[in-house]
Amino acid sequence: MAIADEELTYPGPAGSECPWPLLEKLRAEASVYELPYRPGVYVVSRYADVRYILGNPQLFSSGGVRAQLSGFDLIDVPSEDDRVMNESDDPAHALKRRIGFAPLKPGRLKSYEPLILDLVDELIDRFVDDGRVEFVNQFAQPLPARLTCRLMGVPLEDEDFVRSWGRFESSGLAWMDDEFKQRQRSNSAKMLEYLTKLIQARHEDPQDDVISAVIKEQVDRDNEFHLADVRAQCAILIGGGVVTTAHFLSSCMRMLVDDPTQMARIRSDFKLIPNMLEEGLRLEPPSMWQPRIALQNVEVGGHKIPAGSFLLMMFCSANRDDRKFESPTHFDVTRKKAKEHLSFGYGAHFCLGAPLARLEMKIGFERLLTRLDNIRFGPNNDFKHIPSASFRGFHHLQLEFDTTPVS
Ligand code: HEM
Structure with missing residues (x-):
């Protein structure tokens, strides 16, 4: 099937505003489509095929895939140990994932609830009397950044730094210009330096935080401290959750405000909030796609x-x-x-932070809908998304509301 060059704007920042008609056409007519401008790169658009790839990591590798796809190393990865878990294959991947899982175990997660509630209410307190909020910058971005800081043991004054950490393109870097790539490389170097200092401090003086838990897990496993491994896994625990959760909070709020029938359903039964989040994630994934490499000649959806x-x-x-x-x-x-959406991935690399993201977003919406009534769009919304190759989220979202008594 022929798709005109000018139609092929996604992946890529140019087509990120509205990729849907192109994706629909691909699903119908060319479900495994080799990009004419990047031979050897295939866009896979149907559910069954995407899930097949995710479910067969022995055929489709994550090993160093993002750097290979972009032909650009964001950071030097001198050894397999220095790789982050979502860039590794089993068995190394499983070992890394286990140390990253330590701070996200269900028992520990439950203990984060009061902190999340406090952070959510603190943010709402700041704008609730104004009757309006710029939701992206006043709620959606600071919530995951602050939670990440508090959980990881990163000082709150470095919140902005942590936010910028999340603004990384790694999967979509091939579609970004050279200036963006260079800027990102120098930011990566700064972040690694920052994280190195923090990890060394926690190694010497452990605290009740995620970084210390990851160090403990790694040392218990290997009997000696390995900075590079700990650093890689902490980097994704920080970077993986900040931008994705922030983007999605805004996208989901937009969908809800845009649809009074669905809003009324949720308001009449908060128990629907978890399903609303899944439905929102299905329609507006903050991380739109992820890559893999075929390890052998293989067939996907009938295509060789x-x-x-x-x-x-x-x-x-x-x-x-x-x-x-x-x-x-x-x-x-x-x-x-x-x-059953695939927005958290599926299989071996299924998002490790999904339970935390779900909890944080559930508490966020429960408190927002409790404390803000009659939420509506404010003036001057252009509903424009950031120009990204692989993320999806708004620049701004102006909301107005009536205030309900605190409960
Ligand atoms: C709405 C929020 C989030 C979305 C949509 C999301 C999405 C994803 C996706 C699609 C993957 C799979 C990547 C692949 O298969 O190549 C993934 C992996 C991962 N995510 Fe998330 N994520 C979110 C929040 C978080 C949070 C809050 C954290 C950390 C606390 C986190 C940490 C991770 C980690 C560590 C992995 C790698 C897992 C592995 O390779 O085994 N994510 N995420």
């Missing part, structure tokens, strides 16, 4: 893929595949099986 090819798994398209979801573009907070 040579070994060494890159496969771009379009979660954003898979989630709107009508072979899987009925009326896929409809936002329905009561949709059954909404949770």
Whole structure:
């Protein structure tokens, strides 16, 4: 099937505002599509095919995939130990994942609830009397950044630094210009330096925080401290959750405010909030796609893929595949099986932070909807998304509301 060059704007910042018509066309007519301008790179757009790739890591590797796809190393990775878990394959991946999981175990997660509640209420306190809020900068971005700082043991005055950490393009770097790449490389160096100091301090003087928990887990496993491994896993625990959660909070709020019927359903039963989040994630994944490399000649959706090819798994398209979801573009907070979306990935690399993100977003919406009534769009919203190759989120979202008594 021929797709005109000018139509092929996604992946890439140029097409990030509205990739949906192109993705629909690909799903219908060219579900595994080799990009003419990047031979050997295939866009995979149907649900069954994306899930097949995610479910077969022995055929489709994550090993160093993002640097290989962009031909650009953000950081030097001198050894396998220095790789972050989502850039490794098993068995190394499983070992790294285990040390990253320590601070996110269900028991520990439960203990974070009071902190999350405090952070959410503190942010709402700052704007609740104004009757309006610029939601992206006053709530959606600071919440995950502050939570990450508090959990990791990063000083709160470095919140802005942590926020910038999350603004990384790693999967989509190939589609960004040279200036962006160089800026990102120098930011990476600063972050690694910062993290190195913090980890060394925690190694000498452990605290009740995530960095200390990761160090303990790594030392228990290997009987000696290995800075590079700890640093890589802490880097993704920080970077993985800040921008994704922030983008999604705003996207989900926009969908809800835009649809009074769904808003009324949620307001009448807060128990629907977790399903609303899954349904929102299905329609507006903050991380739109992720890459893999074929380890051998393989077939995907009936297409022959040579070994060494890159496969771009379009979660954003898979989630709107009508072979899987009925009326896929409809936002329905009561949709059954909404949770089967692929926005957190699937299988071996399934998002390690998903339970934390779900908890944080649930508490966030519960408190917002309790304390803000009649939420509506404010003036001057352009609903423009950031120009990114792989992330999706708003620059700004102006809201107005009536205040309800605190409860
Ligand atoms: C709405 C919020 C989030 C979304 C949509 C999201 C999305 C994803 C996706 C799609 C993957 C799989 C990547 C792949 O298969 O290549 C992933 C992996 C990961 N995420 Fe998240 N994430 C979110 C929040 C978080 C948070 C809060 C954290 C940290 C606390 C986190 C940490 C991680 C880690 C460590 C991995 C790598 C897992 C592995 O490779 O085994 N994420 N995330």
